[in-house]
Amino acid sequence: xxxxxxxxxxxxxxxxxxxxxxxxxxxxxxxxxxxxxxxxxxxxxxxxxxxxxxxxxxxxxxxxxxxxxxxxxxxxxxxxxxxxxxxxxxxxxxxxxxxxxxxxxxxxxxxxxxxxxxxxxxxxxxxxxxxxxxxxxxxxxxxxxxxxxxxxxxxxxxxxxxxxxxxxxxxxxxxxxxxxxxxxxxxxxxxxxxxxxxxxxxxxxxxxxxxxxxxxxxxxxxxxxxxxxxxxxxxxxx
Numbered sequence: 001x002x003x004x005x006x007x008x009x010x011x012x013x014x015x016x017x018x019x020x021x022x023x024x025x026x027x028x029x030x031x032x033x034x035x036x037x038x039x040x041x042x043x044x045x046x047x048x049x050x051x052x053x054x055x056x057x058x059x060x061x062x063x064x065x066x067x068x069x070x071x072x073x074x075x076x077x078x079x080x081x082x083x084x085x086x087x088x089x090x091x092x093x094x095x096x097x098x099x100x101x102x103x104x105x106x107x108x109x110x111x112x113x114x115x116x117x118x119x120x121x122x123x124x125x126x127x128x129x130x131x132x133x134x135x136x137x138x139x140x141x142x143x144x145x146x147x148x149x150x151x152x153x154x155x156x157x158x159x160x161x162x163x164x165x166x167x168x169x170x171x172x173x174x175x176x177x178x179x180x181x182x183x184x185x186x187x188x189x190x191x192x193x194x195x196x197x198x199x200x201x202x203x204x205x206x207x208x209x210x211x212x213x214x215x216x217x218x219x220x221x222x223x224x225x226x227x228x229x230x231x232x233x234x235x236x237x238x
Contacts, residue, residue: 075139102154
């Protein structure tokens with residue numbers, strides 16, 4: 001079974017069908033799932049005649065939607081508050097994906113994040129980065145999923161510092177949350193990266209950390225190798 005792309009396999013469909021029947025005493029039943037998938041009222045009424053309406057909806061959804069995947073199904077189930085079904089599906093999906101680093105960035109710095117992906121993931125470094133816009137499925141609570149990723153699924157966090165970063169509420173939350181997990185930076189979990197000149201002061205809460213500075217011409221040749229080495233080090237929990 002695929003994690004984020006491809007159609008759900010038969011086992012996943014049977015599991016979803018078996019736990020999503022209308023007789024389940026839950027507030028959001030299979031009709032809410034069908035509605036969230038984009039089925040019309042008349043289409044949902046037609047599915048009621050099937051022996052297994054939920055199974056019928058899943059099969060029809062896969063046949064007509066290019067976005068039908070395990071990840072998209074989980075997103076739909078979360079949206080309609082069917083966390084019970086999500087938990088039932090977890091054994092079929094496998095363990096959560098783990099990353100070497102969560103990348104904290106604002107949208108205006110996304111071009112540099114693309115370069116980071118090329119240099120750290122698509123080279124011999126073979127690091128695994130968590131990039132929110134690429135790796136997080138829609139439909140999740142932003143603050144909840146971000147906290148879980150930083151604390152439980154990413155070894156470190158790379159903070160892309162810029163003038164725009166200073167105005168980002170999301171970046172501010174991510175940075176402060178990560179710092180709260182490693183007071184005094186004992187775990188060496190945060191790595192600030194400066195990739196362009198700034199007109200505003202460097203954030204005071206990160207001044208005690210050694211930064212990777214891409215703006216220094218003399219050390220640019222070492223930049224990616226140095227960052228990759230820092231991300232490859234074992235995390236200290238002392």
